[in-house]
Amino acid sequence: MNPPAIFTVLDRREEIPHTVTLRIQPAQGGTVTPFAPGQFNMLYGFGSGEVPISFSGATAEQGYYSHTLRAVGKSTEALARLQPGDQLGVRGPFGRGWPMDQLAGRHVLIIAGGLGLAPLQPLIEAIVAKPADYLGAQLFYGGRRPEELLYLARMAAWRDALNVELTVDMASRDWSGHVGVVTGPLASAKFPASNTVAVVCGPEIMMRFAVRTLQQRGLDDASIYLSMERNMHCALGHCGRCQWGPNFVCKDGPVFRYSDIAPWFHVREL
Amino acid sequence: MKTVADYVREHALFDGMDPAQVEFIAGCGRLRRFHEGEYLTRENDAADHFYLVLEGRVVIETHRINQPPAPLLTLCANDIVGWSWLIPPYRYQFDSRALTAVRTVELNGQCIRGKCESDNCLGYALLKRLTSVMVDRIHGARMQLLDVYGAATPGADPLP
Ligand SMILES: Cc1cc2nc3c(=O)[nH]c(=O)nc-3n(C[C@H](O)[C@H](O)[C@H](O)COP(=O)(O)OP(=O)(O)OC[C@H]3O[C@@H](n4cnc5c(N)ncnc54)[C@H](O)[C@@H]3O)c2cc1C
Numbered sequence: 256m257n258p259p260a261i262f263t264v265l266d267r268r269e270e271i272p273h274t275v276t277l278r279i280q281p282a283q284g285g286t287v288t289p290f291a292p293g294q295f296n297m298l299y300g301f302g303s304g305e306v307p308i309s310f311s312g313a314t315a316e317q318g319y320y321s322h323t324l325r326a327v328g329k330s331t332e333a334l335a336r337l338q339p340g341d342q343l344g345v346r347g348p349f350g351r352g353w354p355m356d357q358l359a360g361r362h363v364l365i366i367a368g369g370l371g372l373a374p375l376q377p378l379i380e381a382i383v384a385k386p387a388d389y390l391g392a393q394l395f396y397g398g399r400r401p402e403e404l405l406y407l408a409r410m411a412a413w414r415d416a417l418n419v420e421l422t423v424d425m426a427s428r429d430w431s432g433h434v435g436v437v438t439g440p441l442a443s444a445k446f447p448a449s450n451t452v453a454v455v456c457g458p459e460i461m462m463r464f465a466v467r468t469l470q471q472r473g474l475d476d477a478s479i480y481l482s483m484e485r486n487m488h489c490a491l492g493h494c495g496r497c498q499w500g501p502n503f504v505c506k507d508g509p510v511f512r513y514s515d516i517a518p519w520f521h522v523r524e525l
Numbered sequence: 526m527k528t529v530a531d532y533v534r535e536h537a538l539f540d541g542m543d544p545a546q547v548e549f550i551a552g553c554g555r556l557r558r559f560h561e562g563e564y565l566t567r568e569n570d571a572a573d574h575f576y577l578v579l580e581g582r583v584v585i586e587t588h589r590i591n592q593p594p595a596p597l598l599t600l601c602a603n604d605i606v607g608w609s610w611l612i613p614p615y616r617y618q619f620d621s622r623a624l625t626a627v628r629t630v631e632l633n634g635q636c637i638r639g640k641c642e643s644d645n646c647l648g649y650a651l652l653k654r655l656t657s658v659m660v661d662r663i664h665g666a667r668m669q670l671l672d673v674y675g676a677a678t679p680g681a682d683p684l685p
Contacts, residue, residue, distance in 0.1 A: 325675075327675070368673065368674055369673075369674030369675065370674075370675075397674070398674050399672060399674045403674070422599075424668075424669040424672070424674075425595075425596075425669070426596055427593065427596075428586070428593045428594060428595075428596060430596065431624075432599075433582075433599040433601075434584065434596045434597065434598055434599050435598045435599055435665055435669065436665040436668050436669060438665070439598075439599070439600075439665060440601060442603075442661075443537065443601055443602055443603040443604060457673075457674070458673040458674060458675065460668070460671065460673045461668070461673050461674075464664075464668060
């Protein structure tokens with residue numbers, strides 16, 4: 256296993272409670288290895304542990320990486336506490352990302368739940384940068400409450416290139432988005448099913464709902480892509496920690512085509 | 526110009542339904558617009574109608590003492606508003622309020638109940654469709670309760 260490269264925190268932005276975006280650059284300066292939307296780095300907070308965290312910035316960003324992470328346990332809490340100037344270890348980029356070549360010329364449905372918007376942001380920024388390359392694009396983003404939705408400020412710029420539908424489980428009366436499940440607006444959205452690709456990232460239960468709605472709306476299983484964020488360790492397909500059916504999430508994924516994983520997707524305890 | 530039957534036929538609820546049955550149902554309907562802020566239904570009022578939403582957004586909400594009403598679900602084009610016309614005592618269970626200008630087909634519940642009683646095939650066909658929407662809503666409500674997004678604990682301190 257390669258030792259991690261040392262990076263320095265350039266800045267830290269608190270997005271929503273317990274969730275921060277870190278911009279990190281190589282401690283020695285210089286360039287960073289390019290990444291593809293949907294790939295991830297292994298981030299190592301010294302003395303805590305190493306965890307997979309997706310790239311959440313635009314691929315066009317030069318000289319640094321952006322990662323949005325939620326503090327859920329020992330390693331992510333340590334990373335989320337880092338301040339500008341602090342150092343961390345980085346290995347990556349790893350994994351197979353979103354099928355950007357499959358999206359060109361087609362209508363793109365982006366379905367995200369909670370923190371699942373982070374791995375989709377590089378894909379969204381790619382569409383926003385060149386909207387003419389796509390037939391159209393719609394974002395369906397769901398969260399618990401309006402104040403727990405990511406990137407609301409940035410979304411204003413996205414709306415020129417894509418239709419944005421926000422849905423929360425609960426809200427006060429002044430909320431102008433939807434209340435309900437993220438699949439609600441998806442069920443009645445207009446799109447050309449035969450020329451549409453869907454990319455989905457969020458809690459697995461939400462992804463199961465989304466797949467069912469997409470199937471009901473006429474999408475075939477080969478046009479649905481999901482990011483499976485299972486726990487992993489080495490990120491190289493050696494240790495077997497993230498084995499899922501015949502796949503290793505770290506190297507065969509995290510993005511999978513639904514038609515390739517349908518047999519495992521509904522198996523409990525896998 | 527489009528007729529009420531055309532709008533009913535194009536609505537997702539009736540997708541693929543026998544055209545004669547759709548025509549029959551459309552006989553109980555009329556086009557109705559609501560302004561932003563106007564109520565389609567009011568809790569406990571007689572549930573005489575239900576609505577096929579053609580355009581715009583509607584919120585289903587319930588009132589609370591000394592607090593603003595709680596929004597429960599928003600609905601948009603191709604959704605339907607209201608079941609209470611189908612189930613005794615035929616009173617609306619919730620308020621539904623237009624969030625934008627809303628275009629609907631307003632269907633008269635009593636008229637449809639009468640038609641379904643006299644034509645059980647129509648009744649069964651309609652009930653199957655309504656049941657599927659109701660099941661979707663129940664599944665949705667369950668998911669809303671689950672907190673699937675693993676949200677930060679409400680009220681917990683943000684990171685230092
Ligand atoms: C490919 C991939 C990309 C990811 N991208 C991001 C990202 O961009 N931002 C981010 O915040 N997180 C992301 N994660 C999840 C992140 O890696 C985990 O939250 C982290 O490993 C938890 O480690 P910990 O030591 O902080 O918590 P632990 O002590 O290991 O776990 C704390 C709690 O979190 C749960 N948990 C751990 N890992 C996961 C997981 N993968 N999914 C759901 N629950 C989990 C555990 O069951 C436990 O309840 C990604 C995971 C993968 C596999």
